[in-house]
Amino acid sequence: xxxxxxxxxxxxxxxxxxxxxxxxxxxxxxxxxxxxxxxxxxxxxxxxxxxxxxxxxxxxxxxxxxxxxxxxxxxxxxxxxxxxxxxxxxxxxxxxxxxxxxxxxxxxxxxxxxxxxxxxxxxxxxxxxxxxxxxxxxxxxxxxxxxxxxxxxxxxxxxxxxxxxxxxxxxxxxxxxxxxxxxxxxxxxxxxxxxxxxxxxxxxxxxxxxxxxxxxxxxxxxxxxxxxxxxxxxxxxxxxxxxxxxxxxxxxxxxxxxxxxxxxxxxxxxxxxxxxxxxxxxxxxxxxxxxxxxxxxxxxxxxxxxxxxxxxxxxxxxxxxxxxxxxxxxxxxxxxxxxxxxxxxxxxxxxxxxxxxx
Amino acid sequence: xxxxxxxxxxxxxxxxxxxxxxxxxxxxxxxxxxxxxxxxxxxxxxxxxxxxxxxxxxxxxxxxxxxxxxxxxxxxxxxxxxxxxxxxxxxxxxxxxxxxxxxxxxxxxxxxxxxxxxxxxxxxxxxxxxxxxxxxxxxxxxxxxxxxxxxxxxxxxxxxxxxxxxxxxxxxxxxxxxxxxxxxxxxxxxxxxxxxxxxxxxxxxxxxxxxxxxxxxxxxxxxxxxxxxxxxxxxxxxxxxx
Numbered sequence: 046x047x048x049x050x051x052x053x054x055x056x057x058x059x060x061x062x063x064x065x066x067x068x069x070x071x072x073x074x075x076x077x078x079x080x081x082x083x084x085x086x087x088x089x090x091x092x093x094x095x096x097x098x099x100x101x102x103x104x105x106x107x108x109x110x111x112x113x114x115x116x117x118x119x120x121x122x123x124x125x126x127x128x129x130x131x132x133x134x135x136x137x138x139x140x141x142x143x144x145x146x147x148x149x150x151x152x153x154x155x156x157x158x159x160x161x162x163x164x165x166x167x168x169x170x171x172x173x174x175x176x177x178x179x180x181x182x183x184x185x186x187x188x189x190x191x192x193x194x195x196x197x198x199x200x201x202x203x204x205x206x207x208x209x210x211x212x213x214x215x216x217x218x219x220x221x222x223x224x225x226x227x228x229x230x231x232x233x234x235x236x237x238x239x240x241x242x243x244x245x246x247x248x249x250x251x252x253x254x255x256x257x258x259x260x261x262x263x264x265x266x267x268x269x270x271x272x273x274x275x276x277x278x279x280x281x282x283x284x285x286x287x288x289x290x291x292x293x294x295x296x297x298x299x300x301x302x303x304x305x306x307x308x309x310x311x312x313x314x315x316x317x318x319x320x321x322x323x324x325x326x327x328x329x330x331x332x333x334x335x336x337x338x339x340x341x342x343x344x345x346x347x348x349x350x351x352x353x354x355x356x357x358x359x360x361x362x363x364x365x366x367x368x369x370x371x372x373x374x375x376x377x378x379x380x381x382x383x384x385x386x387x388x389x390x391x392x393x394x395x396x397x398x399x400x401x402x403x
Numbered sequence: 404x405x406x407x408x409x410x411x412x413x414x415x416x417x418x419x420x421x422x423x424x425x426x427x428x429x430x431x432x433x434x435x436x437x438x439x440x441x442x443x444x445x446x447x448x449x450x451x452x453x454x455x456x457x458x459x460x461x462x463x464x465x466x467x468x469x470x471x472x473x474x475x476x477x478x479x480x481x482x483x484x485x486x487x488x489x490x491x492x493x494x495x496x497x498x499x500x501x502x503x504x505x506x507x508x509x510x511x512x513x514x515x516x517x518x519x520x521x522x523x524x525x526x527x528x529x530x531x532x533x534x535x536x537x538x539x540x541x542x543x544x545x546x547x548x549x550x551x552x553x554x555x556x557x558x559x560x561x562x563x564x565x566x567x568x569x570x571x572x573x574x575x576x577x578x579x580x581x582x583x584x585x586x587x588x589x590x591x592x593x594x595x596x597x598x599x600x601x602x603x604x605x606x607x608x609x610x611x612x613x614x615x616x617x618x619x620x621x622x623x624x625x626x627x628x629x630x631x632x633x634x635x636x637x638x639x640x641x642x643x644x645x
């Protein structure tokens with residue numbers, strides 16, 4: 046019994062020492078929670094401050110609605126638009142809420158809401174209702190006498206959360222798998238020594254990188270096709286825009302994350318350190334991309350940060366191609382940022398390959 | 404060494420440090436065709452770093468040199484074609500069979516012709532394990548497969564990092580037989596080893612101690628220089644001499 050206790054204490058002591066003397070494991074324990082605390086504490090605040098509102102209709106009453114919108118912590122991006130102008134801004138993705146004030150006395154106030162993100166829809170509908178009731182109260186009107194409120198949801202009539210979630214899921218699955226595949230494949234090559242051998246052979250860096258990336262990028266593309274295909278077949282996800290353009294983006298998006306994973310692993314000494322780098326990348330990407338929380342409710346600095354992640358743009362592209370009915374141009378426009386990210390990771394990986402084993 | 408032939412490798416004052424610690428310093432030697440040069444000395448003495456510098460895997464911090472006529476700081480693809488580098492680890496793809504590993508090597512290194520691969524299979528007696536996964540091979544078979552892969556493109560220079568470590572005496576004999584054949588064909592071999600009986604088979608040796616390099620010299624010359632009775636005794640004396 047005593048021997049067993051002594052053994053337990055000895056093993057525990059060694060385990061603790063190993064942990065304290067391994068900077069990678071220790072950092073892993075500190076970095077990820079620190080990242081979560083910072084992101085959840087500062088960035089993931091469901092604030093409506095950045096939710097964009099546009100107001101159209103007759104000038105009378107616009108100033109009051111604009112004031113109430115500001116009081117409700119919404120961001121007014123346009124007012125005094127011609128009738129239909131607010132709706133057009135929501136359709137173009139320039140505003141999340143469009144308020145169309147009635148021209149005729151007994152016509153309803155129409156609030157057009159971008160429902161492609163149901164989380165945002167709930168916030169927007171709540172805010173619009175609050176503004177409506179506040180406006181009525183200020184005019185000493187009641188709902189029966191004053192104009193009625195009619196809410197029109199665009200892109201996702203029933204605000205189905207699965208319709209918003211599924212296109213975004215394609216990007217998230219590709220991102221995590223490709224980062225892991227890229228990281229582990231390179232880390233394994235380094236640990237088994239095959240990387241050292243490859244580096245000694247007369248193989249150019251570009252051929253090396255392309256050869257290691259292309260087959261896995263095809264796997265990532267297949268993942269995206271399967272997720273979108275199953276979403277259409279099983280969950281009636283509408284395809285209103287250019288799905289072909291989205292399919293063009295999948296291999297670019299997959300390659301960007303594969304190469305990032307390879308660059309991380311080429312830099313790191315162990316698989317664990319490389320995985321830590323991958324986690325430190327994809328955790329904020331998931332939180333700040335609009336996958337888990339509505340992008341437009343994030344603080345401006347968090348949105349700026351979120352725009353650096355390719356996932357943010359792939360989610361937008363996927364929603365354009367499915368829910369929003371974006372044409373090839375609108376979908377591929379989101380791809381520009383992904384291509385830029387790919388170029389940066391490519392340069393970083395080539396620089397890593399240049400240094401080879403030093 | 405044969406003076407009239409062009410050297411395969413020539414380095415002068417080569418050095419490499421990691422941080423502030425010099426792992427190799429003042430390394431100078433010439434490797435002529437047909438010569439086997441052995442690297443001996445304690446672990447961490449700089450033998451692997453030397454091989455890596457010569458293979459273009461680690462950049463020297465000082466000195467100058469050339470490998471088969473090319474600047475050691477700029478070993479291009481052509482230079483790499485003339486080098487066969489074998490690391491300490493059994494660095495072929497573990498999930499692939501021997502045949503697949505050799506075919507992959509053949510595709511990267513001209514000439515990738517099938518007869519070349521067949522020749523290597525026959526030469527290293529690999530036909531019975533050709534379709535066996537590399538990670539299922541015993542140490543001896545794995546080294547044979549690695550030799551086949553490293554020599555597949557008929558390199559002019561072989562850089563071998565402890566290729567006989569952990570192998571039985573028969574396999575070691577076989578490997579030395581191959582190395583002698585390779586050198587007799589006019590190629591050059593640099594081999595690091597802890598086995599001093601093996602080191603005695605080298606025409607010249609470099610002795611590593613505390614980042615400094617002694618040699619090159621014939622093994623017998625090192626014994627005389629250390630005032631020792633044998634090469635093992637000489638290495639021990641030099642390692643403990645401060």
